[in-house]
Amino acid sequence: MIETVVAATVLATALVALVQVSVVSTLAAARARDTTRATLAAAQKLEELRSGPYDAAPVDASDVVDGRLLRRWTVTPRPPRAVVAIAVEVSTPGRAIAPVRLETIRAQPIP
């Protein structure tokens, strides 16, 4: 009887472990999808800032994308050169996902 109980316990443990693996992989895939979306949201704002008129005035602003991604961007002049540093950071509040941060340098167009 004891052998049977031990065998049944081992079997149950193995099954639970198998289910656990699928749960972990599902969570990892969801995290990867969220990171991709955050990266796309950051890239979108970065491209938008790059395509606008060149302005050396500092900017610090934020918005919410898709109702759950918090996006913050800054434009910082880098004197004495005629360039600005653009940084966009997207975080997902309430979820254990590292924020995505993209940075670039934009030079004043030559007339």
Next chain:
Amino acid sequence: MMRVRGLGHRSRGVGGFTVVELLLAMAMTLAIMAAGLALAQPAQAALRVQLESIDVTQRLRAAVDSLTRDIRMAGSGLPPGVPAVTAYQPGSSESGVTVRYMPAEGGGMTTRSYYVRVDDRTNLSELRRADGSTDLPVVDHVASALFTCFDEHAVGVPSCGEAERIRRVRIVLRVEGVVRHTRRPDTVLRVPSADVVVDIALRAPGGG
């Protein structure tokens, strides 16, 4: 001590199991396996959806990468008067965008058009790339790709018509799963489609 098993010597004190014990053990094993399978079955369905969802995201990335690579280059090294971006309409129900640039590695002008076509026979929708001599699929199951051009003040340029004004191209992409849903005993799990808005700024909008 050596145990002797045989019809004549079998008893509870010597060894082996009784029929009741065996039945009980089998019943317990079956109950545990049934519980395990009941747990595993929904997990398996969820895993199938998850794998499909990963594939959707992967195809989305491939589409965005391909579009970004070409649209970002649009206008680079072009001679005066050649538009960097124009609308592309190969069929009555299809619309896309054409970009032109001189590749950094030399050679002639590169002209590439991106659009979504739905095959009437297979009902398969694809993001396609045409370059004058070839017209090939880039990513399949792209349900739609809407292209909008903007000038530097974020004002839309209708039909990407005034090429010299265009500074940015916005693409609204929808990528769907090859498998739309999977069934499990109590419900149907849907594979979510991926809808994204991608903006790509032209690095050399006025040529050069």
